[in-house]
Amino acid sequence: MADKLITDIGGEAAGDVPRDDYNMLFWEKQMIATFNLLQTKQHVVTDEYRRIVEEMPADYYKNSTFYGRRLEGIVALVIEKAIIDREALEERTKAILEAGTRDHV
Amino acid sequence: MNTEPHDHDDGHDDGHGDGHDHEHDDHAPTREDDDIELTEREATFLALKSLLIEQGIVTAEEIRKRMEFNERGSPHQAARMIAKAWLDPHYKTRMIDDTKAAAAELGIETTEAELVTLENTPDRHNIVVCTLCSCYPRSLLGEPPAFYVSKAYRSRAVREPRQVLKEFGVDIPQSVDIAVHDSNADLRYVVMPMRPAGTDAMSEAELAALISRDCVVGCALPSEPGGN
Numbered sequence: 001m002a003d004k005l006i007t008d009i010g011g012e013a014a015g016d017v018p019r020d021d022y023n024m025l026f027w028e029k030q031m032i033a034t035f036n037l038l039q040t041k042q043h044v045v046t047d048e049y050r051r052i053v054e055e056m057p058a059d060y061y062k063n064s065t066f067y068g069r070r071l072e073g074i075v076a077l078v079i080e081k082a083i084i085d086r087e088a089l090e091e092r093t094k095a096i097l098e099a100g101t102r103d104h105v
Numbered sequence: 106m107n108t109e110p111h112d113h114d115d116g117h118d119d120g121h122g123d124g125h126d127h128e129h130d131d132h133a134p135t136r137e138d139d140d141i142e143l144t145e146r147e148a149t150f151l152a153l154k155s156l157l158i159e160q161g162i163v164t165a166e167e168i169r170k171r172m173e174f175n176e177r178g179s180p181h182q183a184a185r186m187i188a189k190a191w192l193d194p195h196y197k198t199r200m201i202d203d204t205k206a207a208a209a210e211l212g213i214e215t216t217e218a219e220l221v222t223l224e225n226t227p228d229r230h231n232i233v234v235c236t237l238c239s240c241y242p243r244s245l246l247g248e249p250p251a252f253y254v255s256k257a258y259r260s261r262a263v264r265e266p267r268q269v270l271k272e273f274g275v276d277i278p279q280s281v282d283i284a285v286h287d288s289n290a291d292l293r294y295v296v297m298p299m300r301p302a303g304t305d306a307m308s309e310a311e312l313a314a315l316i317s318r319d320c321v322v323g324c325a326l327p328s329e330p331g332g333n
Contacts, residue, residue, distance in 0.1 A: 010236025012286065014260035017269060022251040027147045032248070033171035034154055037163045046290045050238065066239060066254045071150055084156050092152035093145070100143055102151060 005054050006061045028067045035074055044077050052076050107247065178247035180318035182213045183295050187321070188312035191300040208245060216244040218291045224298050225323070229282045232270065232323030233294045234262035240288035242295060250318060264286065273324050296323040303330045 024032075038044045052073045053061070064072070078084040096102075157163050186207060190197035200207035204220040220242055223231035235241065236259045243247040252258050261269050266283045270276070277283055286294050298320050304312060307330065319325035 005237075007237045009256055009260045010234070010263045012260040012264075014257040017252050017257045017261065017272065018255050019252055019273075024248060025141070025147070027150050029172050029175070030154065030168055033168050033175055034150075034157065034163060036171050036175070038157075041162070043162060050290070053238070062256075066251075068146060071146055075149065075153060078153070078157075083160075083162065084153060088150070088156060089152055092156060093111055093149045095301050096148040096151050097143065097145060102147075103145060 006056065007050075007054055024067070031071060031074070035070065038074070038078070043083055044074075044081070048074050048077055048081075052080070061080045090104070115158060128215045151236065175243070175247075178243050178245060180246050180316070180321055181313065182208070182211075182245050183321045184313040184316035185211055185309075186213070186295075187297050187316050190297060190311045191304075191312055192309055197297075200297070215242065217242050217293045219293070220245065221292065221294050222297050223284070223294055223323070224297045227281070227299070229284055230270075230277050230323060231284045231286060231294075232262060232266055233286050233288060233296060234259060235288040236260075236263055237287075237289070239288055240293055242293040245295065246318070246321060250322075252324075253322060270324065274320070275324065275326055295321050298323075298327050299328055301327050 035044075035049075039046065054062070054070060056069070056072065060072075061069070075089070076083075079086045079089070116324065154163075156164055183241060186204075189211070190200050190207075190270060196207065196210075199210070200228070201222050201224060204222045205215050205217070207222075208215045208220070223233070225231055234253075239249055239254040243249070255299070258269065263285050266285050267277055267279075270283070288294060300312070301315060304315070307315075315327040315330070317325050320327055
């Protein structure tokens with residue numbers, strides 16, 4: 001039998017279920033909205049996103065957060081589908097971090 | 106109810122990019138994280154967003170409108186439906202037969218491909234999970250609770266639901282079966298709890314106020330009348 005998918009954790013033993021709520025950050029809301037738009041405009045489909053998450057390294061997946069994983073998945077998908085150029089994204093990210101401000105984007 | 110086109114995951118597109126984009130609109134007016142230092146993760150998203158906008162894939166206005174739509178999803182929408190169902194047996198039948206249509210009757214547009222109502226009974230308590238990811242009827246309920254997307258809940262809800270519920274403060278007697286429903290991209294659920302005793306004189310709005318976010322995934326019971 002093939003190895004289980006990294007996402008196939010139903011039935012596994014685990015610790016306490018965290019009960020604290022999480023207040024989404026503004027950019028996370030923007031990210032979800034952007035992801036929804038990419039879906040509705042048919043640039044990406046749900047199954048592609050699921051596949052890209054399933055292909056994440058097991059250690060990364062295990063330690064990832066929900067919205068962190070969503071970002072990594074979207075980025076991986078738009079690069080894979082040549083919607084966005086990896087170098088352009090890295091350069092833009094670096095420039096934003098160096099500027100240290102949200103105001104110019 | 107609006108007339109915007111559907112998609113088949115968890116939302117829809119208004120499709121009205123009007124060429125009147127103000128890239129700074131999306132900074133106003135509530136930046137709850139303005140006092141939080143810019144992280145590499147946020148910077149990556151901001152870079153991605155600006156590139157997508159520059160390339161004409163999305164517009165800032167579309168993102169803003171979509172955020173507005175996403176904000177409409179709220180457990181209160183399901184609570185309204187359940188309260189109405191408690192009062193109106195015909196509506197209850199319609200809600201169980203076709204949850205999306207029953208939502209539409211109340212002006213609630215749902216974008217899930219299929220939405221199913223799970224009725225709790227004296228013999229059966231239903232809980233909902235998505236073991237593989239985070240499938241949740243977002244257009245009806247909004248973003249899922251943090252516990253729902255946690256790996257611990259996804260792992261344990263199917264293995265020891267009674268114990269998980271106990272840890273949530275919900276004691277389901279052994280005489281009551283617990284049915285666990287694993288959601289997927291095409292099929293999502295809402296739990297209809299049993300109407301609490303002592304609520305005969307309550308209005309629809311008062312009944313709706315008894316139904317919490319966690320009730321509609323089966324991880325809580327409705328408040329007792331007069332409780333908080």
